[in-house]
Amino acid sequence: MSKRIDVEHLKVYYGDFLAVDDITMQIEPRAVTAFIGPSGCGKSTFLRTLNRMHEVIPGAYVEGKVNLDGENLYAKGVDPVRVRSQVGMVFQRPNPFPTMSIRDNVLAGVKLNSRRIARSDADELVESSLRSANLWNEVKDRLDKPGSGLSGGQQQRLCIARSIAVRPDVILMDEPCSALDPISTLAVEDLINELKAEYTVVIVTHNMQQAARVSDKTAFFNIAGTGKPGRLIEYAPTQEIFNKPQEKATEDYVSGRFG
Numbered sequence: 001m002s003k004r005i006d007v008e009h010l011k012v013y014y015g016d017f018l019a020v021d022d023i024t025m026q027i028e029p030r031a032v033t034a035f036i037g038p039s040g041c042g043k044s045t046f047l048r049t050l051n052r053m054h055e056v057i058p059g060a061y062v063e064g065k066v067n068l069d070g071e072n073l074y075a076k077g078v079d080p081v082r083v084r085s086q087v088g089m090v091f092q093r094p095n096p097f098p099t100m101s102i103r104d105n106v107l108a109g110v111k112l113n114s115r116r117i118a119r120s121d122a123d124e125l126v127e128s129s130l131r132s133a134n135l136w137n138e139v140k141d142r143l144d145k146p147g148s149g150l151s152g153g154q155q156q157r158l159c160i161a162r163s164i165a166v167r168p169d170v171i172l173m174d175e176p177c178s179a180l181d182p183i184s185t186l187a188v189e190d191l192i193n194e195l196k197a198e199y200t201v202v203i204v205t206h207n208m209q210q211a212a213r214v215s216d217k218t219a220f221f222n223i224a225g226t227g228k229p230g231r232l233i234e235y236a237p238t239q240e241i242f243n244k245p246q247e248k249a250t251e252d253y254v255s256g257r258f259g
């Protein structure tokens with residue numbers, strides 16, 4: 001649980017288009033790392049390379065390495081399906097399976113990985129995952145009701161429970177609060193703060209207060225212009241990125257003077 005990610009000279013392509021250029025960075029275990037930067041600078045693209053989701057797009061590929069506790073996820077013979085169970089992903093819009101019960105939603109990822117589990121083990125896993133996602137008390141009396149009956153914020157915590165149930169080492173989140181109201185956002189932020197005790201958490205956010213509130217380290221990405229690749233400009237403890245950044249571009253962005 002909670003592994004270090006070591007990215008070495010990663011270039012990310014969509015066909016001929018170089019979307020993200022030459023990223024080298026280390027992402028710490030038991031910490032929250034935030035990716036910030038203007039729209040289109042490649043935050044989502046880069047995030048998806050960390051669990052090999054990028055390559056499901058036709059023509060998309062990477063060069064370079066992503067090491068998870070020293071094991072290169074892109075080495076020959078590595079099964080991307082196994083990678084995706086080690087490195088879970090939570091998306092912008094909560095995406096529970098709408099007709100599936102809350103209980104089955106939690107177990108969906110586990111079943112996808114074709115692990116068969118006994119009923120009592122499943123009950124335990126459902127409870128522990130929902131507890132870890134700070135959702136148990138709100139749903140324990142309606143586990144057999146459809147996931148779509150929950151509020152947006154509850155649905156997002158259900159999706160987090162679903163990724164926790166697989167027992168990943170890393171949880172990636174791409175703007176997990178951008179579709180949520182402020183109260184639900186705070187609930188998810190509290191949860192993110194708790195998750196880092198056990199997981200490596202990486203979160204993309206366009207909300208700088210959120211990055212400041214939840215993350216230990218922040219990576220600022222930028223693009224020189226349309227059609228140009230995104231690059232990592234500065235990566236440091238969050239306090240430093242917001243209070244005394246080394247690069248002018250970072251300062252302009254975090255102070256809202258971007259453009």
Ligand SMILES: Nc1ncnc2c1ncn2[C@@H]1O[C@H](COP(=O)(O)OP(=O)(O)O)[C@@H](O)[C@H]1O
Pocket residue numbers: 014019037038039040041042043044045046057227230
């Ligand atoms: N499926 C795709 N096919 C081709 N280009 C894409 C695709 N998804 C994103 N891009 C391009 O990659 C660049 C980075 O996009 P993205 O990773 O979505 O940025 P961000 O998440 O920082 O807003 C953009 O130029 C975008 O148009």
Ligand SMILES: [Mg+2]
Pocket residue numbers: 043044045204
């Ligand atoms: Mg994005």
